Each structure stands twice: as structure tokens, then as C-alpha cells.
Amino acid sequence: MYRILQKDRLHETVERMVIHAPFVARKCEPGQFVMVRIEEGGERIPLTIADYDREKESVTIIYQVVGYSTRLLAEKEEGDFISDFAGPLGRPVDLEPKKRVLGIGGGVGAAPLYPQIRRMKELGAEVDVILGGRTHSFIILEEEFRAFSGEVLLATNDGSAGTKGFVTDVLKQLLAEGREYDEVICIGPLPMMKAVVDITKEKGIPTGVSLNPIMIDGTGMCGGCRVTVGGETMFACVDGPDFDGLLVDFDECIRRQGMYKDMEEHICLIGREG
Ligand code: FAD
Ligand code: FES
Ligand code: MG
Numbered sequence: 257m258y259r260i261l262q263k264d265r266l267h268e269t270v271e272r273m274v275i276h277a278p279f280v281a282r283k284c285e286p287g288q289f290v291m292v293r294i295e296e297g298g299e300r301i302p303l304t305i306a307d308y309d310r311e312k313e314s315v316t317i318i319y320q321v322v323g324y325s326t327r328l329l330a331e332k333e334e335g336d337f338i339s340d341f342a343g344p345l346g347r348p349v350d351l352e353p354k355k356r357v358l359g360i361g362g363g364v365g366a367a368p369l370y371p372q373i374r375r376m377k378e379l380g381a382e383v384d385v386i387l388g389g390r391t392h393s394f395i396i397l398e399e400e401f402r403a404f405s406g407e408v409l410l411a412t413n414d415g416s417a418g419t420k421g422f423v424t425d426v427l428k429q430l431l432a433e434g435r436e437y438d439e440v441i442c443i444g445p446l447p448m449m450k451a452v453v454d455i456t457k458e459k460g461i462p463t464g465v466s467l468n469p470i471m472i473d474g475t476g477m478c479g480g481c482r483v484t485v486g487g488e489t490m491f492a493c494v495d496g497p498d499f500d501g502l503l504v505d506f507d508e509c510i511r512r513q514g515m516y517k518d519m520e521e522h523i524c525l526i527g528r529e530g
Pocket of ligand 2: 470471472473474475476477478479480481482491492493494
């Protein structure tokens, strides 16, 4: 059992939890994730390690409440326990020292982006960050990024903060101004990562992305998380989840992510009158 040390809300539907998990805290590196089972007998869901503290033996997760399991997790409070917290899983992301790095985070994608950009800063890079969201309130970790980044630029669909539009509009603007980056790290919804890669590929800028296909076991056994990278079949849970974005077959990822949509969106008729 894993104790919830701290819980706070970052947005109406996004929460952060600090969990006492000594083994994971001792071993984990940026880019890795955990498989969380909230209660005995429940389903296991993958969540990125958003931060960790080796001394306090704690691991931070940031999750958006989107369905049954994340709702169950959100019902837990400080001092409560969660049943399983298996990890660290996946490959730590390969972060080489670079001069100038641009981080791009879409929605809750800012959470897995954070430890990677912070590590880049620790490795001596100058870092800028673009955060995107539907409105300003959907943008998370803005202050946390500001604490160590050069510039933190925002893009919102409704113009409530920063540029009215998408993160790609800000990216295009930065590149048009002549900004040069040795690497872009982009984490967010698949269509956003695809659109960013369309731009960076043209400019020849190495771009790391993090893929989040459906994962069942998280250990390379079930094949659920199959992706194609550079024409080769990979399993995101053991070969990723971070990959060279310039090589990812995003169209296949988008197709596979929608595979269970019909089942997810079924409307339960039990208990309805008539
Ligand atoms: P459901 O109603 O069951 O599903 C809602 C949506 O969540 C689905 O449409 C699907 O896109 C996704 N999903 C559902 N089950 C899974 C599954 N087993 N594996 C992957 N995706 C699933 N979300 C966060 O909010 N924060 C994170 O840090 C985070 N990190 C992730 C890291 C990885 C490596 C992966 C693969 C996914 C990550 N996700 C993260 C997505 C998160 O796992 C899903 O939001 C969660 O499983 C939803 O569960 P649910 O029962 O609440 O919703
Ligand atoms: Fe089963 Fe990756 S989740 S192979
Ligand atoms: Mg679920």
C-alpha cells in the first residue's frame, strides 16, 4: 500500500499527488512512468513520474480526471492509500547536454515535460518553454517552469493568455525571429506532437516526443502499446515512451488510439426508465 503524502488541484480536472514510494523514488529517472492500481481488483493505469524526491522517498504524479480510474484516484485524500504503484517502468529518456532547448507542452503533457526540461537545465542548457491549453486555466506548471526557464510563452485557443492559437503558432514565430534550438522536446496530444514535428522536421531540429498508447501490462507482454518508429515495430512501454519524433508514424498512433472509442463511449442504459 502506498500512502498519499500530499494532494493539490492544479486545474478543475487536473490534480497532483505526492506518493510515498521508496523503491520507485530511489530508482526513477525522467521519462519513466508507473502503473497505478487505485484499489485491489481495479484496473492498472499508466501515469508519468512528474517529479521525485530521493530523500523524502516520494514520487509526484499529475493526472487529468477523464474516466473511471482517474475519478477513483481523485476521490482519495492526503493520508489515504493506493493499492499498487509499480515502477519505474519504461526507458529513461536519453538527455544529452545541449546549448539551447525548447520544451513544448500541451495540456497535461506539461507534467511529463517538466522533469525533462529541468534535467536539460541541470545539464547546462538554456531552456525556453511553450505551454498550450484551451484557456489559461488549462495551463499547468507555468510558475514551476518560470522558476528556471529563460522564456515561458503561452498559447491559448481563446486568447485568454499569450498568443491566441496553438503552440505551433508560437513555434513558427520563434523560428521566424531567428531563434535557434539544438533540440525540441514536445509532449502533449498526438495531433499537437504531429503538427510540431511537421515544422521541426522541415528545419532539421531533433525533436523528442512522448507517446501514450493504450497500455495493459506495461512490461512488453501484451502488444497493446505497439507503435512504429523509423519503420520498426516498437512497444512504447519498454522501448519508450520517449522516441525520436522525426521517426514516429503519428497517423498509425492516432488510428490505434481511437480503436476502443466505441466501447468507451457506450451509454449505460441500466436503471433508465422506459
Ligand atoms: P478511461 O475512461 O478508461 O479512458 C479515457 C482515455 O484514457 C482513453 O480514451 C484513453 O485515451 C486513455 N486510457 C485509458 N486506459 C488507458 C491505458 N490503460 N493506457 C493508456 N491510456 C489509457 N494521464 C495523465 O493524466 N497524466 C499522466 O502523467 C499520464 N501519463 C501517461 C503515461 C503513459 C506512458 C501513458 C501510456 C498514458 C499516460 N496517461 C497520463 C494517460 C492515462 O493513463 C489515462 O488518462 C488513464 O488511463 C485514464 O483512465 P480512466 O479509467 O480514468 O479513463
Ligand atoms: Fe503491453 Fe506495452 S503495455 S506491451
Ligand atoms: Mg479506465
